[in-house]
Amino acid sequence: MCCHPIIVFLNSLNGDEFGDYAGRKAIIKMALYGIKSAGYSWRSFPARILCEELNFIPCRADMDVWRRAARKKNGNRYYEYLFVYTDDIIAISEDPKRILDVMNEHFLLKEDAIEEPTRYLGATISKHLMDGDSYYTWAIGSKEYLIESLRVVKHRITPLNLTLKSKVTSALPSGYKPELDSSDYLDDDTTILYMQLIGILRWLVELGRIDICVEVSMMSSYNCMPRVTHLYAVLHIFLIYRQIRNGK
């Protein structure tokens, strides 16, 4: 996106391949992946458009949230918001298309890219008409992420040939106390798997699965040195969701 020449230092690139040029300044004419200032360039470009062309200002409490005072059709004053996460943008306004159309002139969005959001950062976005309401209520959920995570977990644990229960009744085994576990420690590869599973569960909780928050928090304590039964307990959490998804 940004093609301005950037001066970077090659101080760290002092290998033989640079010969006499090692340690010298270099002018990059094309943006490449891996430059330390790439994030800055990426951010500063849309920031300039949002500030100068659209008169949005970033909130100091969260620099990815941009706001602009506006007036509704009924005359009430309110703020229009833009949530900008790298190249995912959500506009909240009475007429969001008007904002995004202006952005389209500067950023060349994909065709049909301007639409009502259905996913954002892994979350499923939906809108519902609640009982007695004449307006829609937006909801954030984890449905698609959950389905995908179940598929990934199944794929990751297949080589381990674990014997898992076919039917479970709670997120953790009944009466299970992870702090009293004295089974063997997991080996390095399986420890990494454990960490990945905890990572998936942490994001599930973040997306709204409040009901497993305490279980995931308890199991996260053993992230750096998990035991065999800890792994079974974490898989147990996924089992209950598989069961719910299968309608059992």
Add this chain to the structure above:
Amino acid sequence: MDSAYNENLPQTEKRDWSEFYPFARKCNPPDMPEALGLGVELTMFVDASHATNLVTRQSRTGVSIYVNKAPIIWSSKKQNSIETSSFGSEVMALNTGVELLEGLSYKLQMMGVPIEGYCHTCVDNMSVVNNTSVPESVLKKKSNSIAYHYVRSKCAQDILRIASENTKTNLADILTKVQVGVTKKAFRDRIIFPGD
């Protein structure tokens, strides 16, 4: 908080903290934008499960903060300190909750969202409710006094009001204990919208 709001409260909810925290004032962020649009109400549920870790006897904090009817912040964390009483663990949990609440209030204010009234804070421990909502009450235990004064000073600043909530209906209960069966389903149905 504007004094008009305090005057509209029922007699039982009016509190005069000036004798105990004479310098307590609600401070808005310095460069807060003008608040526009409809206001929101904050509700916080706080709970603690005392000494549930069987090895270290640490307690667990559960906090969930609602903006209007939507849960925005939820947290379940093992407490750092080891408390000898359930009162102690509840006060420490309330301390954590108020810190999270301050962060959320700052964010909303900086985004220009008006906050209406106090944050209604629901705790299921009656001793905590009395100690933090009645200005005249004093803490008998010397421990936890920092958390105690922290929460009370926020009440004096009119940021929140503490109220009692039955354990069975305290929504933070699901964030402190592993629930099973019908109890868990009841909480889940109250918190999570099933969708279609």
